[in-house]
Amino acid sequence: MASVHTYDKSSQRHVLPLRPTIKDYAWGIRGLDSRVARFALESGVIDEVDPDSPYAELWLGTHPSGPTTLRDGTTLESVVGGQLPFLFKILSAGKALSIQAHPCKDGAKRLHLENPTNYGDDNHKPELAVALTPFEAMCGFRRLEEIAILIKKHPEFAACISNEAKLAIFLCSRDEDDKKKALRMLFQSFMSCPVETSQVQLKKLLKRLQKEQSVDHVHPHEEPPWERKCARAILRLAQQFPGDSGAMAPFLLNYLLIAPGESFYMAANEPHAYVAGEIIECMACSDNVVRAGLTPKFKDVDNLVNMLTYSMGGPTINAGTPAYGDDRIMRYTPPTREFEVMIITCNPGEDITLPALSVPAIFVVLEGSGNTDNEEGQRLVMRPGRSYYMPEHCPELTLAVNDSKRGPLRIALAHENQHLDEPTLSCAEDSKQWGGEFALPTPTSNPGTPRSPNKYVGVRELNLKPGVTVPFKVPKL
Numbered sequence: 001m002a003s004v005h006t007y008d009k010s011s012q013r014h015v016l017p018l019r020p021t022i023k024d025y026a027w028g029i030r031g032l033d034s035r036v037a038r039f040a041l042e043s044g045v046i047d048e049v050d051p052d053s054p055y056a057e058l059w060l061g062t063h064p065s066g067p068t069t070l071r072d073g074t075t076l077e078s079v080v081g082g083q084l085p086f087l088f089k090i091l092s093a094g095k096a097l098s099i100q101a102h103p104c105k106d107g108a109k110r111l112h113l114e115n116p117t118n119y120g121d122d123n124h125k126p127e128l129a130v131a132l133t134p135f136e137a138m139c140g141f142r143r144l145e146e147i148a149i150l151i152k153k154h155p156e157f158a159a160c161i162s163n164e165a166k167l168a169i170f171l172c173s174r175d176e177d178d179k180k181k182a183l184r185m186l187f188q189s190f191m192s193c194p195v196e197t198s199q200v201q202l203k204k205l206l207k208r209l210q211k212e213q214s215v216d217h218v219h220p221h222e223e224p225p226w227e228r229k230c231a232r233a234i235l236r237l238a239q240q241f242p243g244d245s246g247a248m249a250p251f252l253l254n255y256l257l258i259a260p261g262e263s264f265y266m267a268a269n270e271p272h273a274y275v276a277g278e279i280i281e282c283m284a285c286s287d288n289v290v291r292a293g294l295t296p297k298f299k300d301v302d303n304l305v306n307m308l309t310y311s312m313g314g315p316t317i318n319a320g321t322p323a324y325g326d327d328r329i330m331r332y333t334p335p336t337r338e339f340e341v342m343i344i345t346c347n348p349g350e351d352i353t354l355p356a357l358s359v360p361a362i363f364v365v366l367e368g369s370g371n372t373d374n375e376e377g378q379r380l381v382m383r384p385g386r387s388y389y390m391p392e393h394c395p396e397l398t399l400a401v402n403d404s405k406r407g408p409l410r411i412a413l414a415h416e417n418q419h420l421d422e423p424t425l426s427c428a429e430d431s432k433q434w435g436g437e438f439a440l441p442t443p444t445s446n447p448g449t450p451r452s453p454n455k456y457v458g459v460r461e462l463n464l465k466p467g468v469t470v471p472f473k474v475p476k477l
């Protein structure tokens with residue numbers, strides 16, 4: 001609905017405080033443990049936080065399903081004079097989100113035409129996640145060799161897959177297209193396994209895994225940690241979604257844990273499921289999700305099976321790249337036109353001028369406090385959770401932190417991609433840089449495989465509790 005307020009064009013050069021929209025999806029972290037709740041409180045979206053309610057997502061942008069406004073109710077869309085190309089979010093995940101993928105542009109158009117109720121957008125939705133806490137997620141298919149090991153090791157999983165699909169996996173040649181065909185056959189077979197079968201097998205699997213987790217169970221000496229981690233993930237998902245065979249997803253998808261400041265990018269048509277932790281998320285302005293499990297919402301297995309790329313191996317994990325010659329400004333640049341994210345850190349006793357931009361931007365204060373100044377004398381209070389709109393070509397804004405402050409001021413800034421020719425992130429489809437969970441040595445038979453200069457996170461053991469905040473550190477490269 002259009003705002004009744006008229007936007008004063010004379011303030012077009014001003015940085016404007018925003019009022020985001022929040023979403024209370026059931027997987028959100030509850031009460032004040034949720035950053036979304038704290039940020040919503042600070043920005044005046046809510047007056048109080050209900051300790052028993054989930055606070056899942058905070059949206060900053062012009063998407064019609066969650067339009068951001070100014071403090072006086074004027075919509076951001078009317079200020080911008082149209083849609084922003086990106087949607088900027090904070091996510092607080094207390095339990096797993098559904099297993100999902102987002103369609104490419106053509107796929108989104110088709111889905112929207114065929115089923116506008118479930119697919120409200122005709123835009124694609126590539127997305128970028130930057131961790132604010134240790135963050136667990138399933139991203140992209142495992143390598144076929146890993147899946148084969150898991151099929152052999154877990155008869156209950158094997159029982160949910162047709163013999164034909166199993167043969168395709170075990171007899172597969174080294175050819176990339178053959179591997180993709182075999183993986184597609186396996187995924188389709190698993191997803192179309194009759195519920196009666198998958199439920200019985202899931203029960204048997206959980207019983208066995210639970211027994212193997214007990215203290216007196218002697219683990220076979222050769223069992224690598226990634227396999228144990230996979231088993232623990234299945235037990236946890238099964239607890240969160242009783243009876244949902246989606247709990248077996250860690251057999252198929254890479255299970256990764258990234259540290260605060262690290263990021264990954266999910267291109268169109270890549271399966272993923274975020275499991276726990278808090279992130280900044282930026283995406284093209286869209287809300288199209290094709291779901292396949294771990295959700296009470298509409299599941300669309302046929303479309304999911306048809307749309308996936310079946311690339312294998314996880315995404316590149318990247319801890320940001322210094323931008324504008326200042327290592328206090330770290331950029332996270334995906335290979336997509338609509339958006340990129342900067343994390344900007346200002347230490348006590350320092351000031352930092354934000355990059356001059358020819359495109360509109362949104363920023364949100366992540367931690368610390370400070371104030372601002374520009375040639376128009378705009379003084380804004382920087383406190384965690386406050387968010388602002390910066391119009392294109394606005395006077396340069398300088399952040400300053402008093403040297404009596406104990407910690408740095410840190411903000412996250414999003415805008416249209418200004419470094420499209422120098423992306424820092426890629427997905428499995430255009431890179432073979434990350435070989436999954438390092439479960440198996442990366443095949444050396446292909447000397448052309450590029451090695452990534454980026455930092456990787458291998459198998460990390462961390463007891464993650466949802467909502468637990470660890471100091472946000474942007475690791476230096």
Ligand SMILES: [Zn+2]
Pocket residue numbers: 100101102127272
């Ligand atoms: Zn997603």
